[in-house]
Amino acid sequence: MADNSLRFAIGDDExxxxxxxxxVNRSDVYLSSSGFNSVMKLSLHQSGVCQMATSQQLYEERLSVLEGGPDSRTVLRWKRCITPDTGxxxxxxxxxxxxxxWPNPSxxxxxxxxxxxxxxxxxxxVELTIFYSKEDPRQHTHDIQQEMNFISVLKLANDDCVSFFGRFLELPGDFFSFRRVPKGQTLATVGFDQGGGETEWGDLSSYEILQDFENAATIYSLHNMQLKRMAR
Incomplete structure (x- = not known):
């Protein structure tokens, strides 16, 4: 059986x-990041429910005891669109x-x-997008392939295809500046220190999880941040 998994990172040589x-677990897809030290996971479920959540252990030991802390381990939850027959x-x-x-290599x-x-x-x-489809994008050409580069596709037990596409994305000049979250959108920020010295890979990195679409969310993986710029 083919390896139904994928590992990716930004880098030219390393x-x-x-x-x-x-x-993949049958028809559920899970993404975890080494930057979260394996305590946070993005889950894309067959039911359509998607969520970014901490591990139960992290929530019980560190977050649930904080004054004003979260009342569950879910950082953000949304429901994706039903997989279309075409596209x-x-x-x-x-x-x-x-x-x-970019930070120095790990x-x-x-x-x-x-x-x-x-x-x-x-x-x-770099923008990496995750699409659900009934058709394998390697066998059918869709509009999204005209603007983005195909990376990989994983086949699920229910015959859905989960495809990964990537492209360079021009950033606005104020991308790293603080700005208010637009009305109707939800934002959660997770920050962690990657090492304080100039020789360490990154001064500070953070993740921002923003529901900027009705049926999808964006995870911003921000690197080499300055403390004064932590809150975008």
Whole structure:
């Protein structure tokens, strides 16, 4: 049986971002990131319910005891569109961006080398999108393929296809500046320190999970952030 999984990161010769691992359990898809130290996971369920959540252990030991902390381990939940008979439906996307420069490579050795998505030029990020479809995009041409590069496709037990596409995305000039979340959108921020020295890979990295579509959400993987710019 073919390996129905995927690992990817940003980098030209070696990973410069966190490594994402995609696994399939029948018709459910899970994405976890090394940047979350394996305590957070993006789940895309067969039912259509999608969520970003912490592990139960992290929630019970660190978050549930905080004054004003979250009342559940779910960071953000949404429902994706029903898989269409033709074309594809967006479920989630990840936008990778670095403030000024990309971090130095991690010294940790991955057990399985990830697929490396090329580093974007200055002023650009990398947009990775996740689509559901009935058709294998390798056998049928869709509109999304005209603008994005095909990365991989995973076949689910219910015969749905989960496809990954990528492209360079030009960032607005104020991308790393603080701005208010538009009305009707939901934002959650998770920050973590990647090391304080100039020789460490990244001063500060953060994740922002934003429901900016009715049936999809965006995870911003932000690197080499300055403390004053933490809140976008």
């Amino acid at each position: 990973p410069l971002s966190e490594i994402w691992t995609v696994t 594809g439906a967006l479920a989630a996307r990840i936008i990778f961006a670095a403030c000024g420069r 010294t940790a050795k991955a057990s399985k080398p990830p697929l490396l998505l090329p580093c974007p030029p200055e002023g650009y990020g």
